[in-house]
Amino acid sequence: MFGSRLRDLRNEKKLTQDDLGKMLNVSGKTIGAWERDSRQPNIEAINKIASIFNVSTDYLLGRPEKKxxxxxxxxxxxxxxxxxxxxxxxxxxxxxxxxxxxxxxxxxxxxxxxxxx
Incomplete structure (x- = not known):
């Protein structure tokens, strides 16, 4: 769930994996691994991602947001x-x-x- 949400958000902003990696001080390959759900980011990275894309960490983690x-x-x-x-x-x-x-x-x-x- 995390990986697909990250990929969708990144694509909406028209960022490459390398672009996002630079923003987070990780490699583009690391972003790719996160998007495939083969690796998971740490809490700090999740918080930064939420800030970059203006979403909640709950959203990134797949929890439904209460409307x-x-x-x-x-x-x-x-x-x-x-x-x-x-x-x-x-x-x-x-x-x-x-x-x-x-x-x-x-x-x-x-x-x-x-x-x-």
Whole structure:
């Protein structure tokens, strides 16, 4: 995974293996070995690569980056679970209808709040 991401990033910037090697103080052959996943760079090199290409080290290492939309979906799911588990408020029993109204209100509130960002 690392090797293919490195190769793709290098090609996007139209850099040769030798060009990138000079930037990282390694040989072009070393870059080739990294791209084939036959060798792995050290932490310092990974950090430099992330800086050069303006990506996260997580991205380079193949971890999926959590997208903002995924985070919003997770937050809404958490909110739904919280409200679904609410059985009373102020000593009064909450009905299913009450919970649905509260969910709709809060979703609308947060959607409007996030549009201003």
């Amino acid at each position: 903002e939309d995924d985070a919003k979906t997770a937050d809404i799911e958490d909110l739904d679970k919280m409200i679904d588990n609410a059985r009373s408020f102020g000593g009064k029993k909450m009905t299913e209808n009450d919970r649905e109204i509260i969910k709709a209100y809060l979703k609308g509130f947060y959607d409007n709040k996030n549009q201003g960002k």
